[in-house]
Amino acid sequence: MTTIALTTAAGHGVELVTHREQPTTGTRDPADSGLAAAAKDGDQEAFGILVDRYAGVVRRVARSILGNGFDADDAAQDAFLSAWRNLDRFDPRRPFRPWLMRIAVNAATDLYRRRKVRHASTLPETLEDRAAGPDRETDRSLLRQRLSEALSELSERQRLAVTMFDAEGYSHADIAEIMDVPVGTVRSLVFHARRALREALAPYRGGST
Amino acid sequence: MKERNAFGSERDGALGALLHEHLSTTDDASFAERVMARIRQEPRESSWEVLAGWAPLGMAAAAVLALATGLWLGSARGDRPMVAAGTADPVEWLSTNDPVTTEFVLTAVLVGDGFDVNGVQR
Numbered sequence: 001m002t003t004i005a006l007t008t009a010a011g012h013g014v015e016l017v018t019h020r021e022q023p024t025t026g027t028r029d030p031a032d033s034g035l036a037a038a039a040k041d042g043d044q045e046a047f048g049i050l051v052d053r054y055a056g057v058v059r060r061v062a063r064s065i066l067g068n069g070f071d072a073d074d075a076a077q078d079a080f081l082s083a084w085r086n087l088d089r090f091d092p093r094r095p096f097r098p099w100l101m102r103i104a105v106n107a108a109t110d111l112y113r114r115r116k117v118r119h120a121s122t123l124p125e126t127l128e129d130r131a132a133g134p135d136r137e138t139d140r141s142l143l144r145q146r147l148s149e150a151l152s153e154l155s156e157r158q159r160l161a162v163t164m165f166d167a168e169g170y171s172h173a174d175i176a177e178i179m180d181v182p183v184g185t186v187r188s189l190v191f192h193a194r195r196a197l198r199e200a201l202a203p204y205r206g207g208s209t
Numbered sequence: 210m211k212e213r214n215a216f217g218s219e220r221d222g223a224l225g226a227l228l229h230e231h232l233s234t235t236d237d238a239s240f241a242e243r244v245m246a247r248i249r250q251e252p253r254e255s256s257w258e259v260l261a262g263w264a265p266l267g268m269a270a271a272a273v274l275a276l277a278t279g280l281w282l283g284s285a286r287g288d289r290p291m292v293a294a295g296t297a298d299p300v301e302w303l304s305t306n307d308p309v310t311t312e313f314v315l316t317a318v319l320v321g322d323g324f325d326v327n328g329v330q331r
Contacts, residue, residue: 042253048245055241060232073240080244084251147231163232166225172218197224 032096040087047087051080054097057168058104064163065108065156066115075111079104102178105160112156143204150200154193161186162193 032053038046058079062072083090083103090099151159160179164170165186172190176183234240 039253044245044248044252047248048241051241051244051248052238055237055244056233059234059237059240060229063232063234064228069234076240077244077247081247081251084248084253087253143227144231147227151231162224163228166221167228167232169220169225194221194224201224201227 033092036087036090036096037092039084040090040092047084050096050100054100058100060167061101061104061160061163062108064151064159064167065105065112067152071111071115072108075108076104078111079107082107098174098178101164102180105178109156143201146200146204147197150197153200154196155189158189158193158196161189162197165190166194 032050035046035050039050055076059072059076062075062079063069066072066075079100083100086103090096154162157179161175164175164178165172170178172183172186175186179186
């Protein structure tokens with residue numbers, strides 16, 4: 001659990017409490033491997049556990065690319081279906097999560113390219129729906145609104161890279177493998193995304209505790 | 210969200226938590242249920258079932274191959290006289306232009322070791 005304390009320019013404190021699971025890209029996860037092997041033999045229940053386990057991260061990654069919540073869920077669903085159909089190609093000696101993430105990134109990127117006419121400014125539309133209440137809640141809403149706008153100004157690759165690195169905890173090397181680009185490219189994408197986001201959120205000062 | 214070595218491997222915890230919270234949704238369970246509803250419409254065959262599906266075809270192919278091999282061997286033998294063609298001299302056999310057969314070589318070795326062409330020790 002991470003508690004983020006931010007202070008708005010108006011002096012109001014904003015606290016964000018998040019729960020984050022750590023990725024297991026660097027190590028083998030026997031549970032995943034066993035479930036994937038069972039799913040490969042047609043065990044839908046085993047695959048269902050994997051869907052439950054990775055629904056959150058796959059949806060977040062899809063949202064980071066597509067912005068629009070409905071499109072992101074379409075891509076995330078396509079990713080799981082594609083994984084199910086292509087389990088024969090999964091090598092059980094390798095970790096399942098990066099394999100799934102690569103499928104998810106490809107599904108979201110494909111959909112993004114097909115629907116590029118829709119501008120990414122539709123990033124989490126739910127933010128605008130959140131009711132403004134007391135000052136603190138208003139500040140949270142403003143912060144999210146600003147973040148949403150800032151994200152929409154990044155390229156989809158920058159959004160993906162910074163999300164996977166800072167929000168999901170993947171290493172540069174893992175992201176490079178998932179995105180199928182050199183590690184240096186990932187570092188550059190993260191650098192430019194961070195710089196833009198930090199500038200956009202400059203009115204909000206704070207740190208993590 | 211402090212500026213650190215931007216190209217380094219250190220994570221920005223504040224920015225990461227903000228992004229994580231921003232991109233997360235609360236209905237992952239219902240999403241997973243929708244995905245599984247689709248997957249239940251596409252049952253997978255297990256590896257054994259796939260192999261079993263190919264087994265009759267594979268066995269038929271093996272039978273055809275075995276039959277063809279047998280016919281070919283049979284016809285090859287019919288074209289050529291057997292090794293016990295009347296001479297017991299391996300040197301003479303080796304000097305002929307006929308293609309070498311397994312039986313020819315075996316008989317030559319046996320004769321050379323003191324057996325006659327019928328495999329009986331002299």
